[in-house]
Amino acid sequence: MGEQRVAGLLNFVVVAAVAAVAYTDWLIVADVSLAYLYVLPIALCALVNPLPFTIGLGTICTFLGDIFGPPAPSLYWRIVHNVVYLASFVVVGFLVTLIAQQRDRMAEEVREQRDAYERDLALAAQVQRRVLPKPLTLPGVDIAAKMKTARMLGGDYYDFFPVSDDVIDVVIADVSGKGAAAALLMPSLAVALRLRARELEAPSEVIQDLDEILKQITNAATFVTMFYARLNRVTRTLQYANAGHNPPVLLRASSCESQFLDEAGGPILGILPNAQYSDTSLTLAQGDILTLFTDGVTEQENEQGEEFSVDRLEDVICRDGGGSAAQVVAHVSEAVAVFAGETEQADDLTLVVLKVL
Template identity: 85%
Template sequence: MGEHRIAGLLNFIVVAAVGAVAYTDWVIVADVSLAYLYVLPIALCALVNPLPFTIALGVVCTFLGDIFGPPAVSLYWRVVHNVVYLASFLVVGFLVTLIARQRDRMAEEVRRQRDEYERDLELAAQVQHRVLPRPLSLPGIDIAAEMKTARLLGGDYYDFFPVSDDVVDVVIADVSGKGAAAALLMPSLAVALRLRARELEGPAQVIADLDGVLKQMTNSATFVTMFYARLNRASRILQYANAGHNPPVLMRAGSCEALLLEEAGGPILGILNGAQYSDASITLGTGDILTLFTDGVTEQENALGDEFAVDRLKDVICHDGTGSAAEVVARVSEAVSAFAGETVQADDLTLVVLKVL
């Protein structure tokens, strides 16, 4: 639609320019031919129209130059002038048409490559979502999650999986940056975690091991924040470690008392050599809700530049905490979207909600 509008505008300029030159040649300048000025509208015409149309315009401009220009001293020179002008117009039109065709071929090649790139991104996005875990149903706990990427590909990651009959691990992470570069790390994180989680004793060891893997795969410009938790369903003890990630919100049942799990952990993954990580633990009760999130939730802005913030997140969980984990995830996602309004989503939004039954 935009290309047609531009072509129409250029054709209007061509007609106006031809009329202006003809009028000037006829009325204003009486002794000197201005037919050479028709070269500009002919060149513009060749940019957006087929060659036959440009040839026809060249003939018309030659005729206008002959009619409105000063009279020739003889028929011979009149013919010579017209032939020279027509030949010049045709050469310019032909050369500009070649340039326009080359431009169109390049534009078509760019569109083809863009379409291929978009198809590749769509396939990569499908793979990325397949890496994410499917809903998990275990006695005593209810887990749900959602990830809304700011682009087709995202740099957030979450997972939950049982490591034994009574133990389930829950993790959320945020890779620096957005788009394809950040998304490429996500499958590697998933594979490394699932391969090593069952062999290591706790979240701190898992994070430390992943820190070493990350340093081997990337440079220091790429880093990852992560929160890793391990829940024993029998004892209801939650063991966790935080590597520079947003502290999850733990909402106690029967009240709106909210705790931020930020006591233990260590630095961001992938930056410091010899980084040390430590575990903390807390006992969960029936009805408690643990909400893990990335900064795409709390840092989402509205039209006024205000952020959604942790306090609004707590309010939503408090108000809708009686529902299932999936319902809590849906309510938070809807609240963030309603708060943002027309403001574009600036970062990936990821939520994991664990509810003790």
């Protein structure tokens, strides 16, 4: 539709230019032929019209130049002038038509490459979604999650899976950057975590192991922030380690007070040599809600340039704490979207909510 509008506009310009040259040649400049000025509208015509149409316009312009230009000294010179002008117009039209055809071929190749790239991205996005965990139902635990990418592919990652009958691991991570480059690390994270989690005793050991893997497969410009937690459903003990990620929010059901799990764990993954990580433990109670999130939640801006902020996130969690984990996820996502309004999503938004039953 856009190409048709451009073609229509250019054809209008062609008609206006031909009329302007003819008028000037007829009434304003009486002693000199301005027929050579028809070259411009003929070239414009050749950009958007078939060659026969352009040749026809060249013939019309030759006729106009003969009629409105100064009279030739003889019939012989009149014929010569007309033949020269017509031949010139045809050559210009032919050359510009070749250029236009080459442009169209290149544009078609670009469209085909773009379509192929978009198909590849769509397939990659499908693979990325399949890496994410399926809904998990375990006694004593209600868990839900959501990831909304800023582009077709995202750099956020989350997972939750049982490592034994009584223990479940929950993880959230954010790869530096966005798009395909960041998304390529997601499957690697998922495979490495799932393979090693059952072999290692604590979240800090899992993160330490993953840090070494990332250093081997990435460069120093790529890093990952991660929060890794291990919950014993029987004792309700939560053991966790934080590698430079946003501290999760823990809402205590007994007091509706929230706290951040911001105890030191260690640096971000994939950069520092010999990085060390430590664990922290605490006991949860029935009704407590643990919310893990990436900065795409709290740093989403509205139309006034304000950020959603951790305070607003706390308010939503506290207000909806009586609902299920899925309801908390849905309400937080809706609150961020309403807050943003027409502002474009700048970063991947990922939430994981765990509620103790």
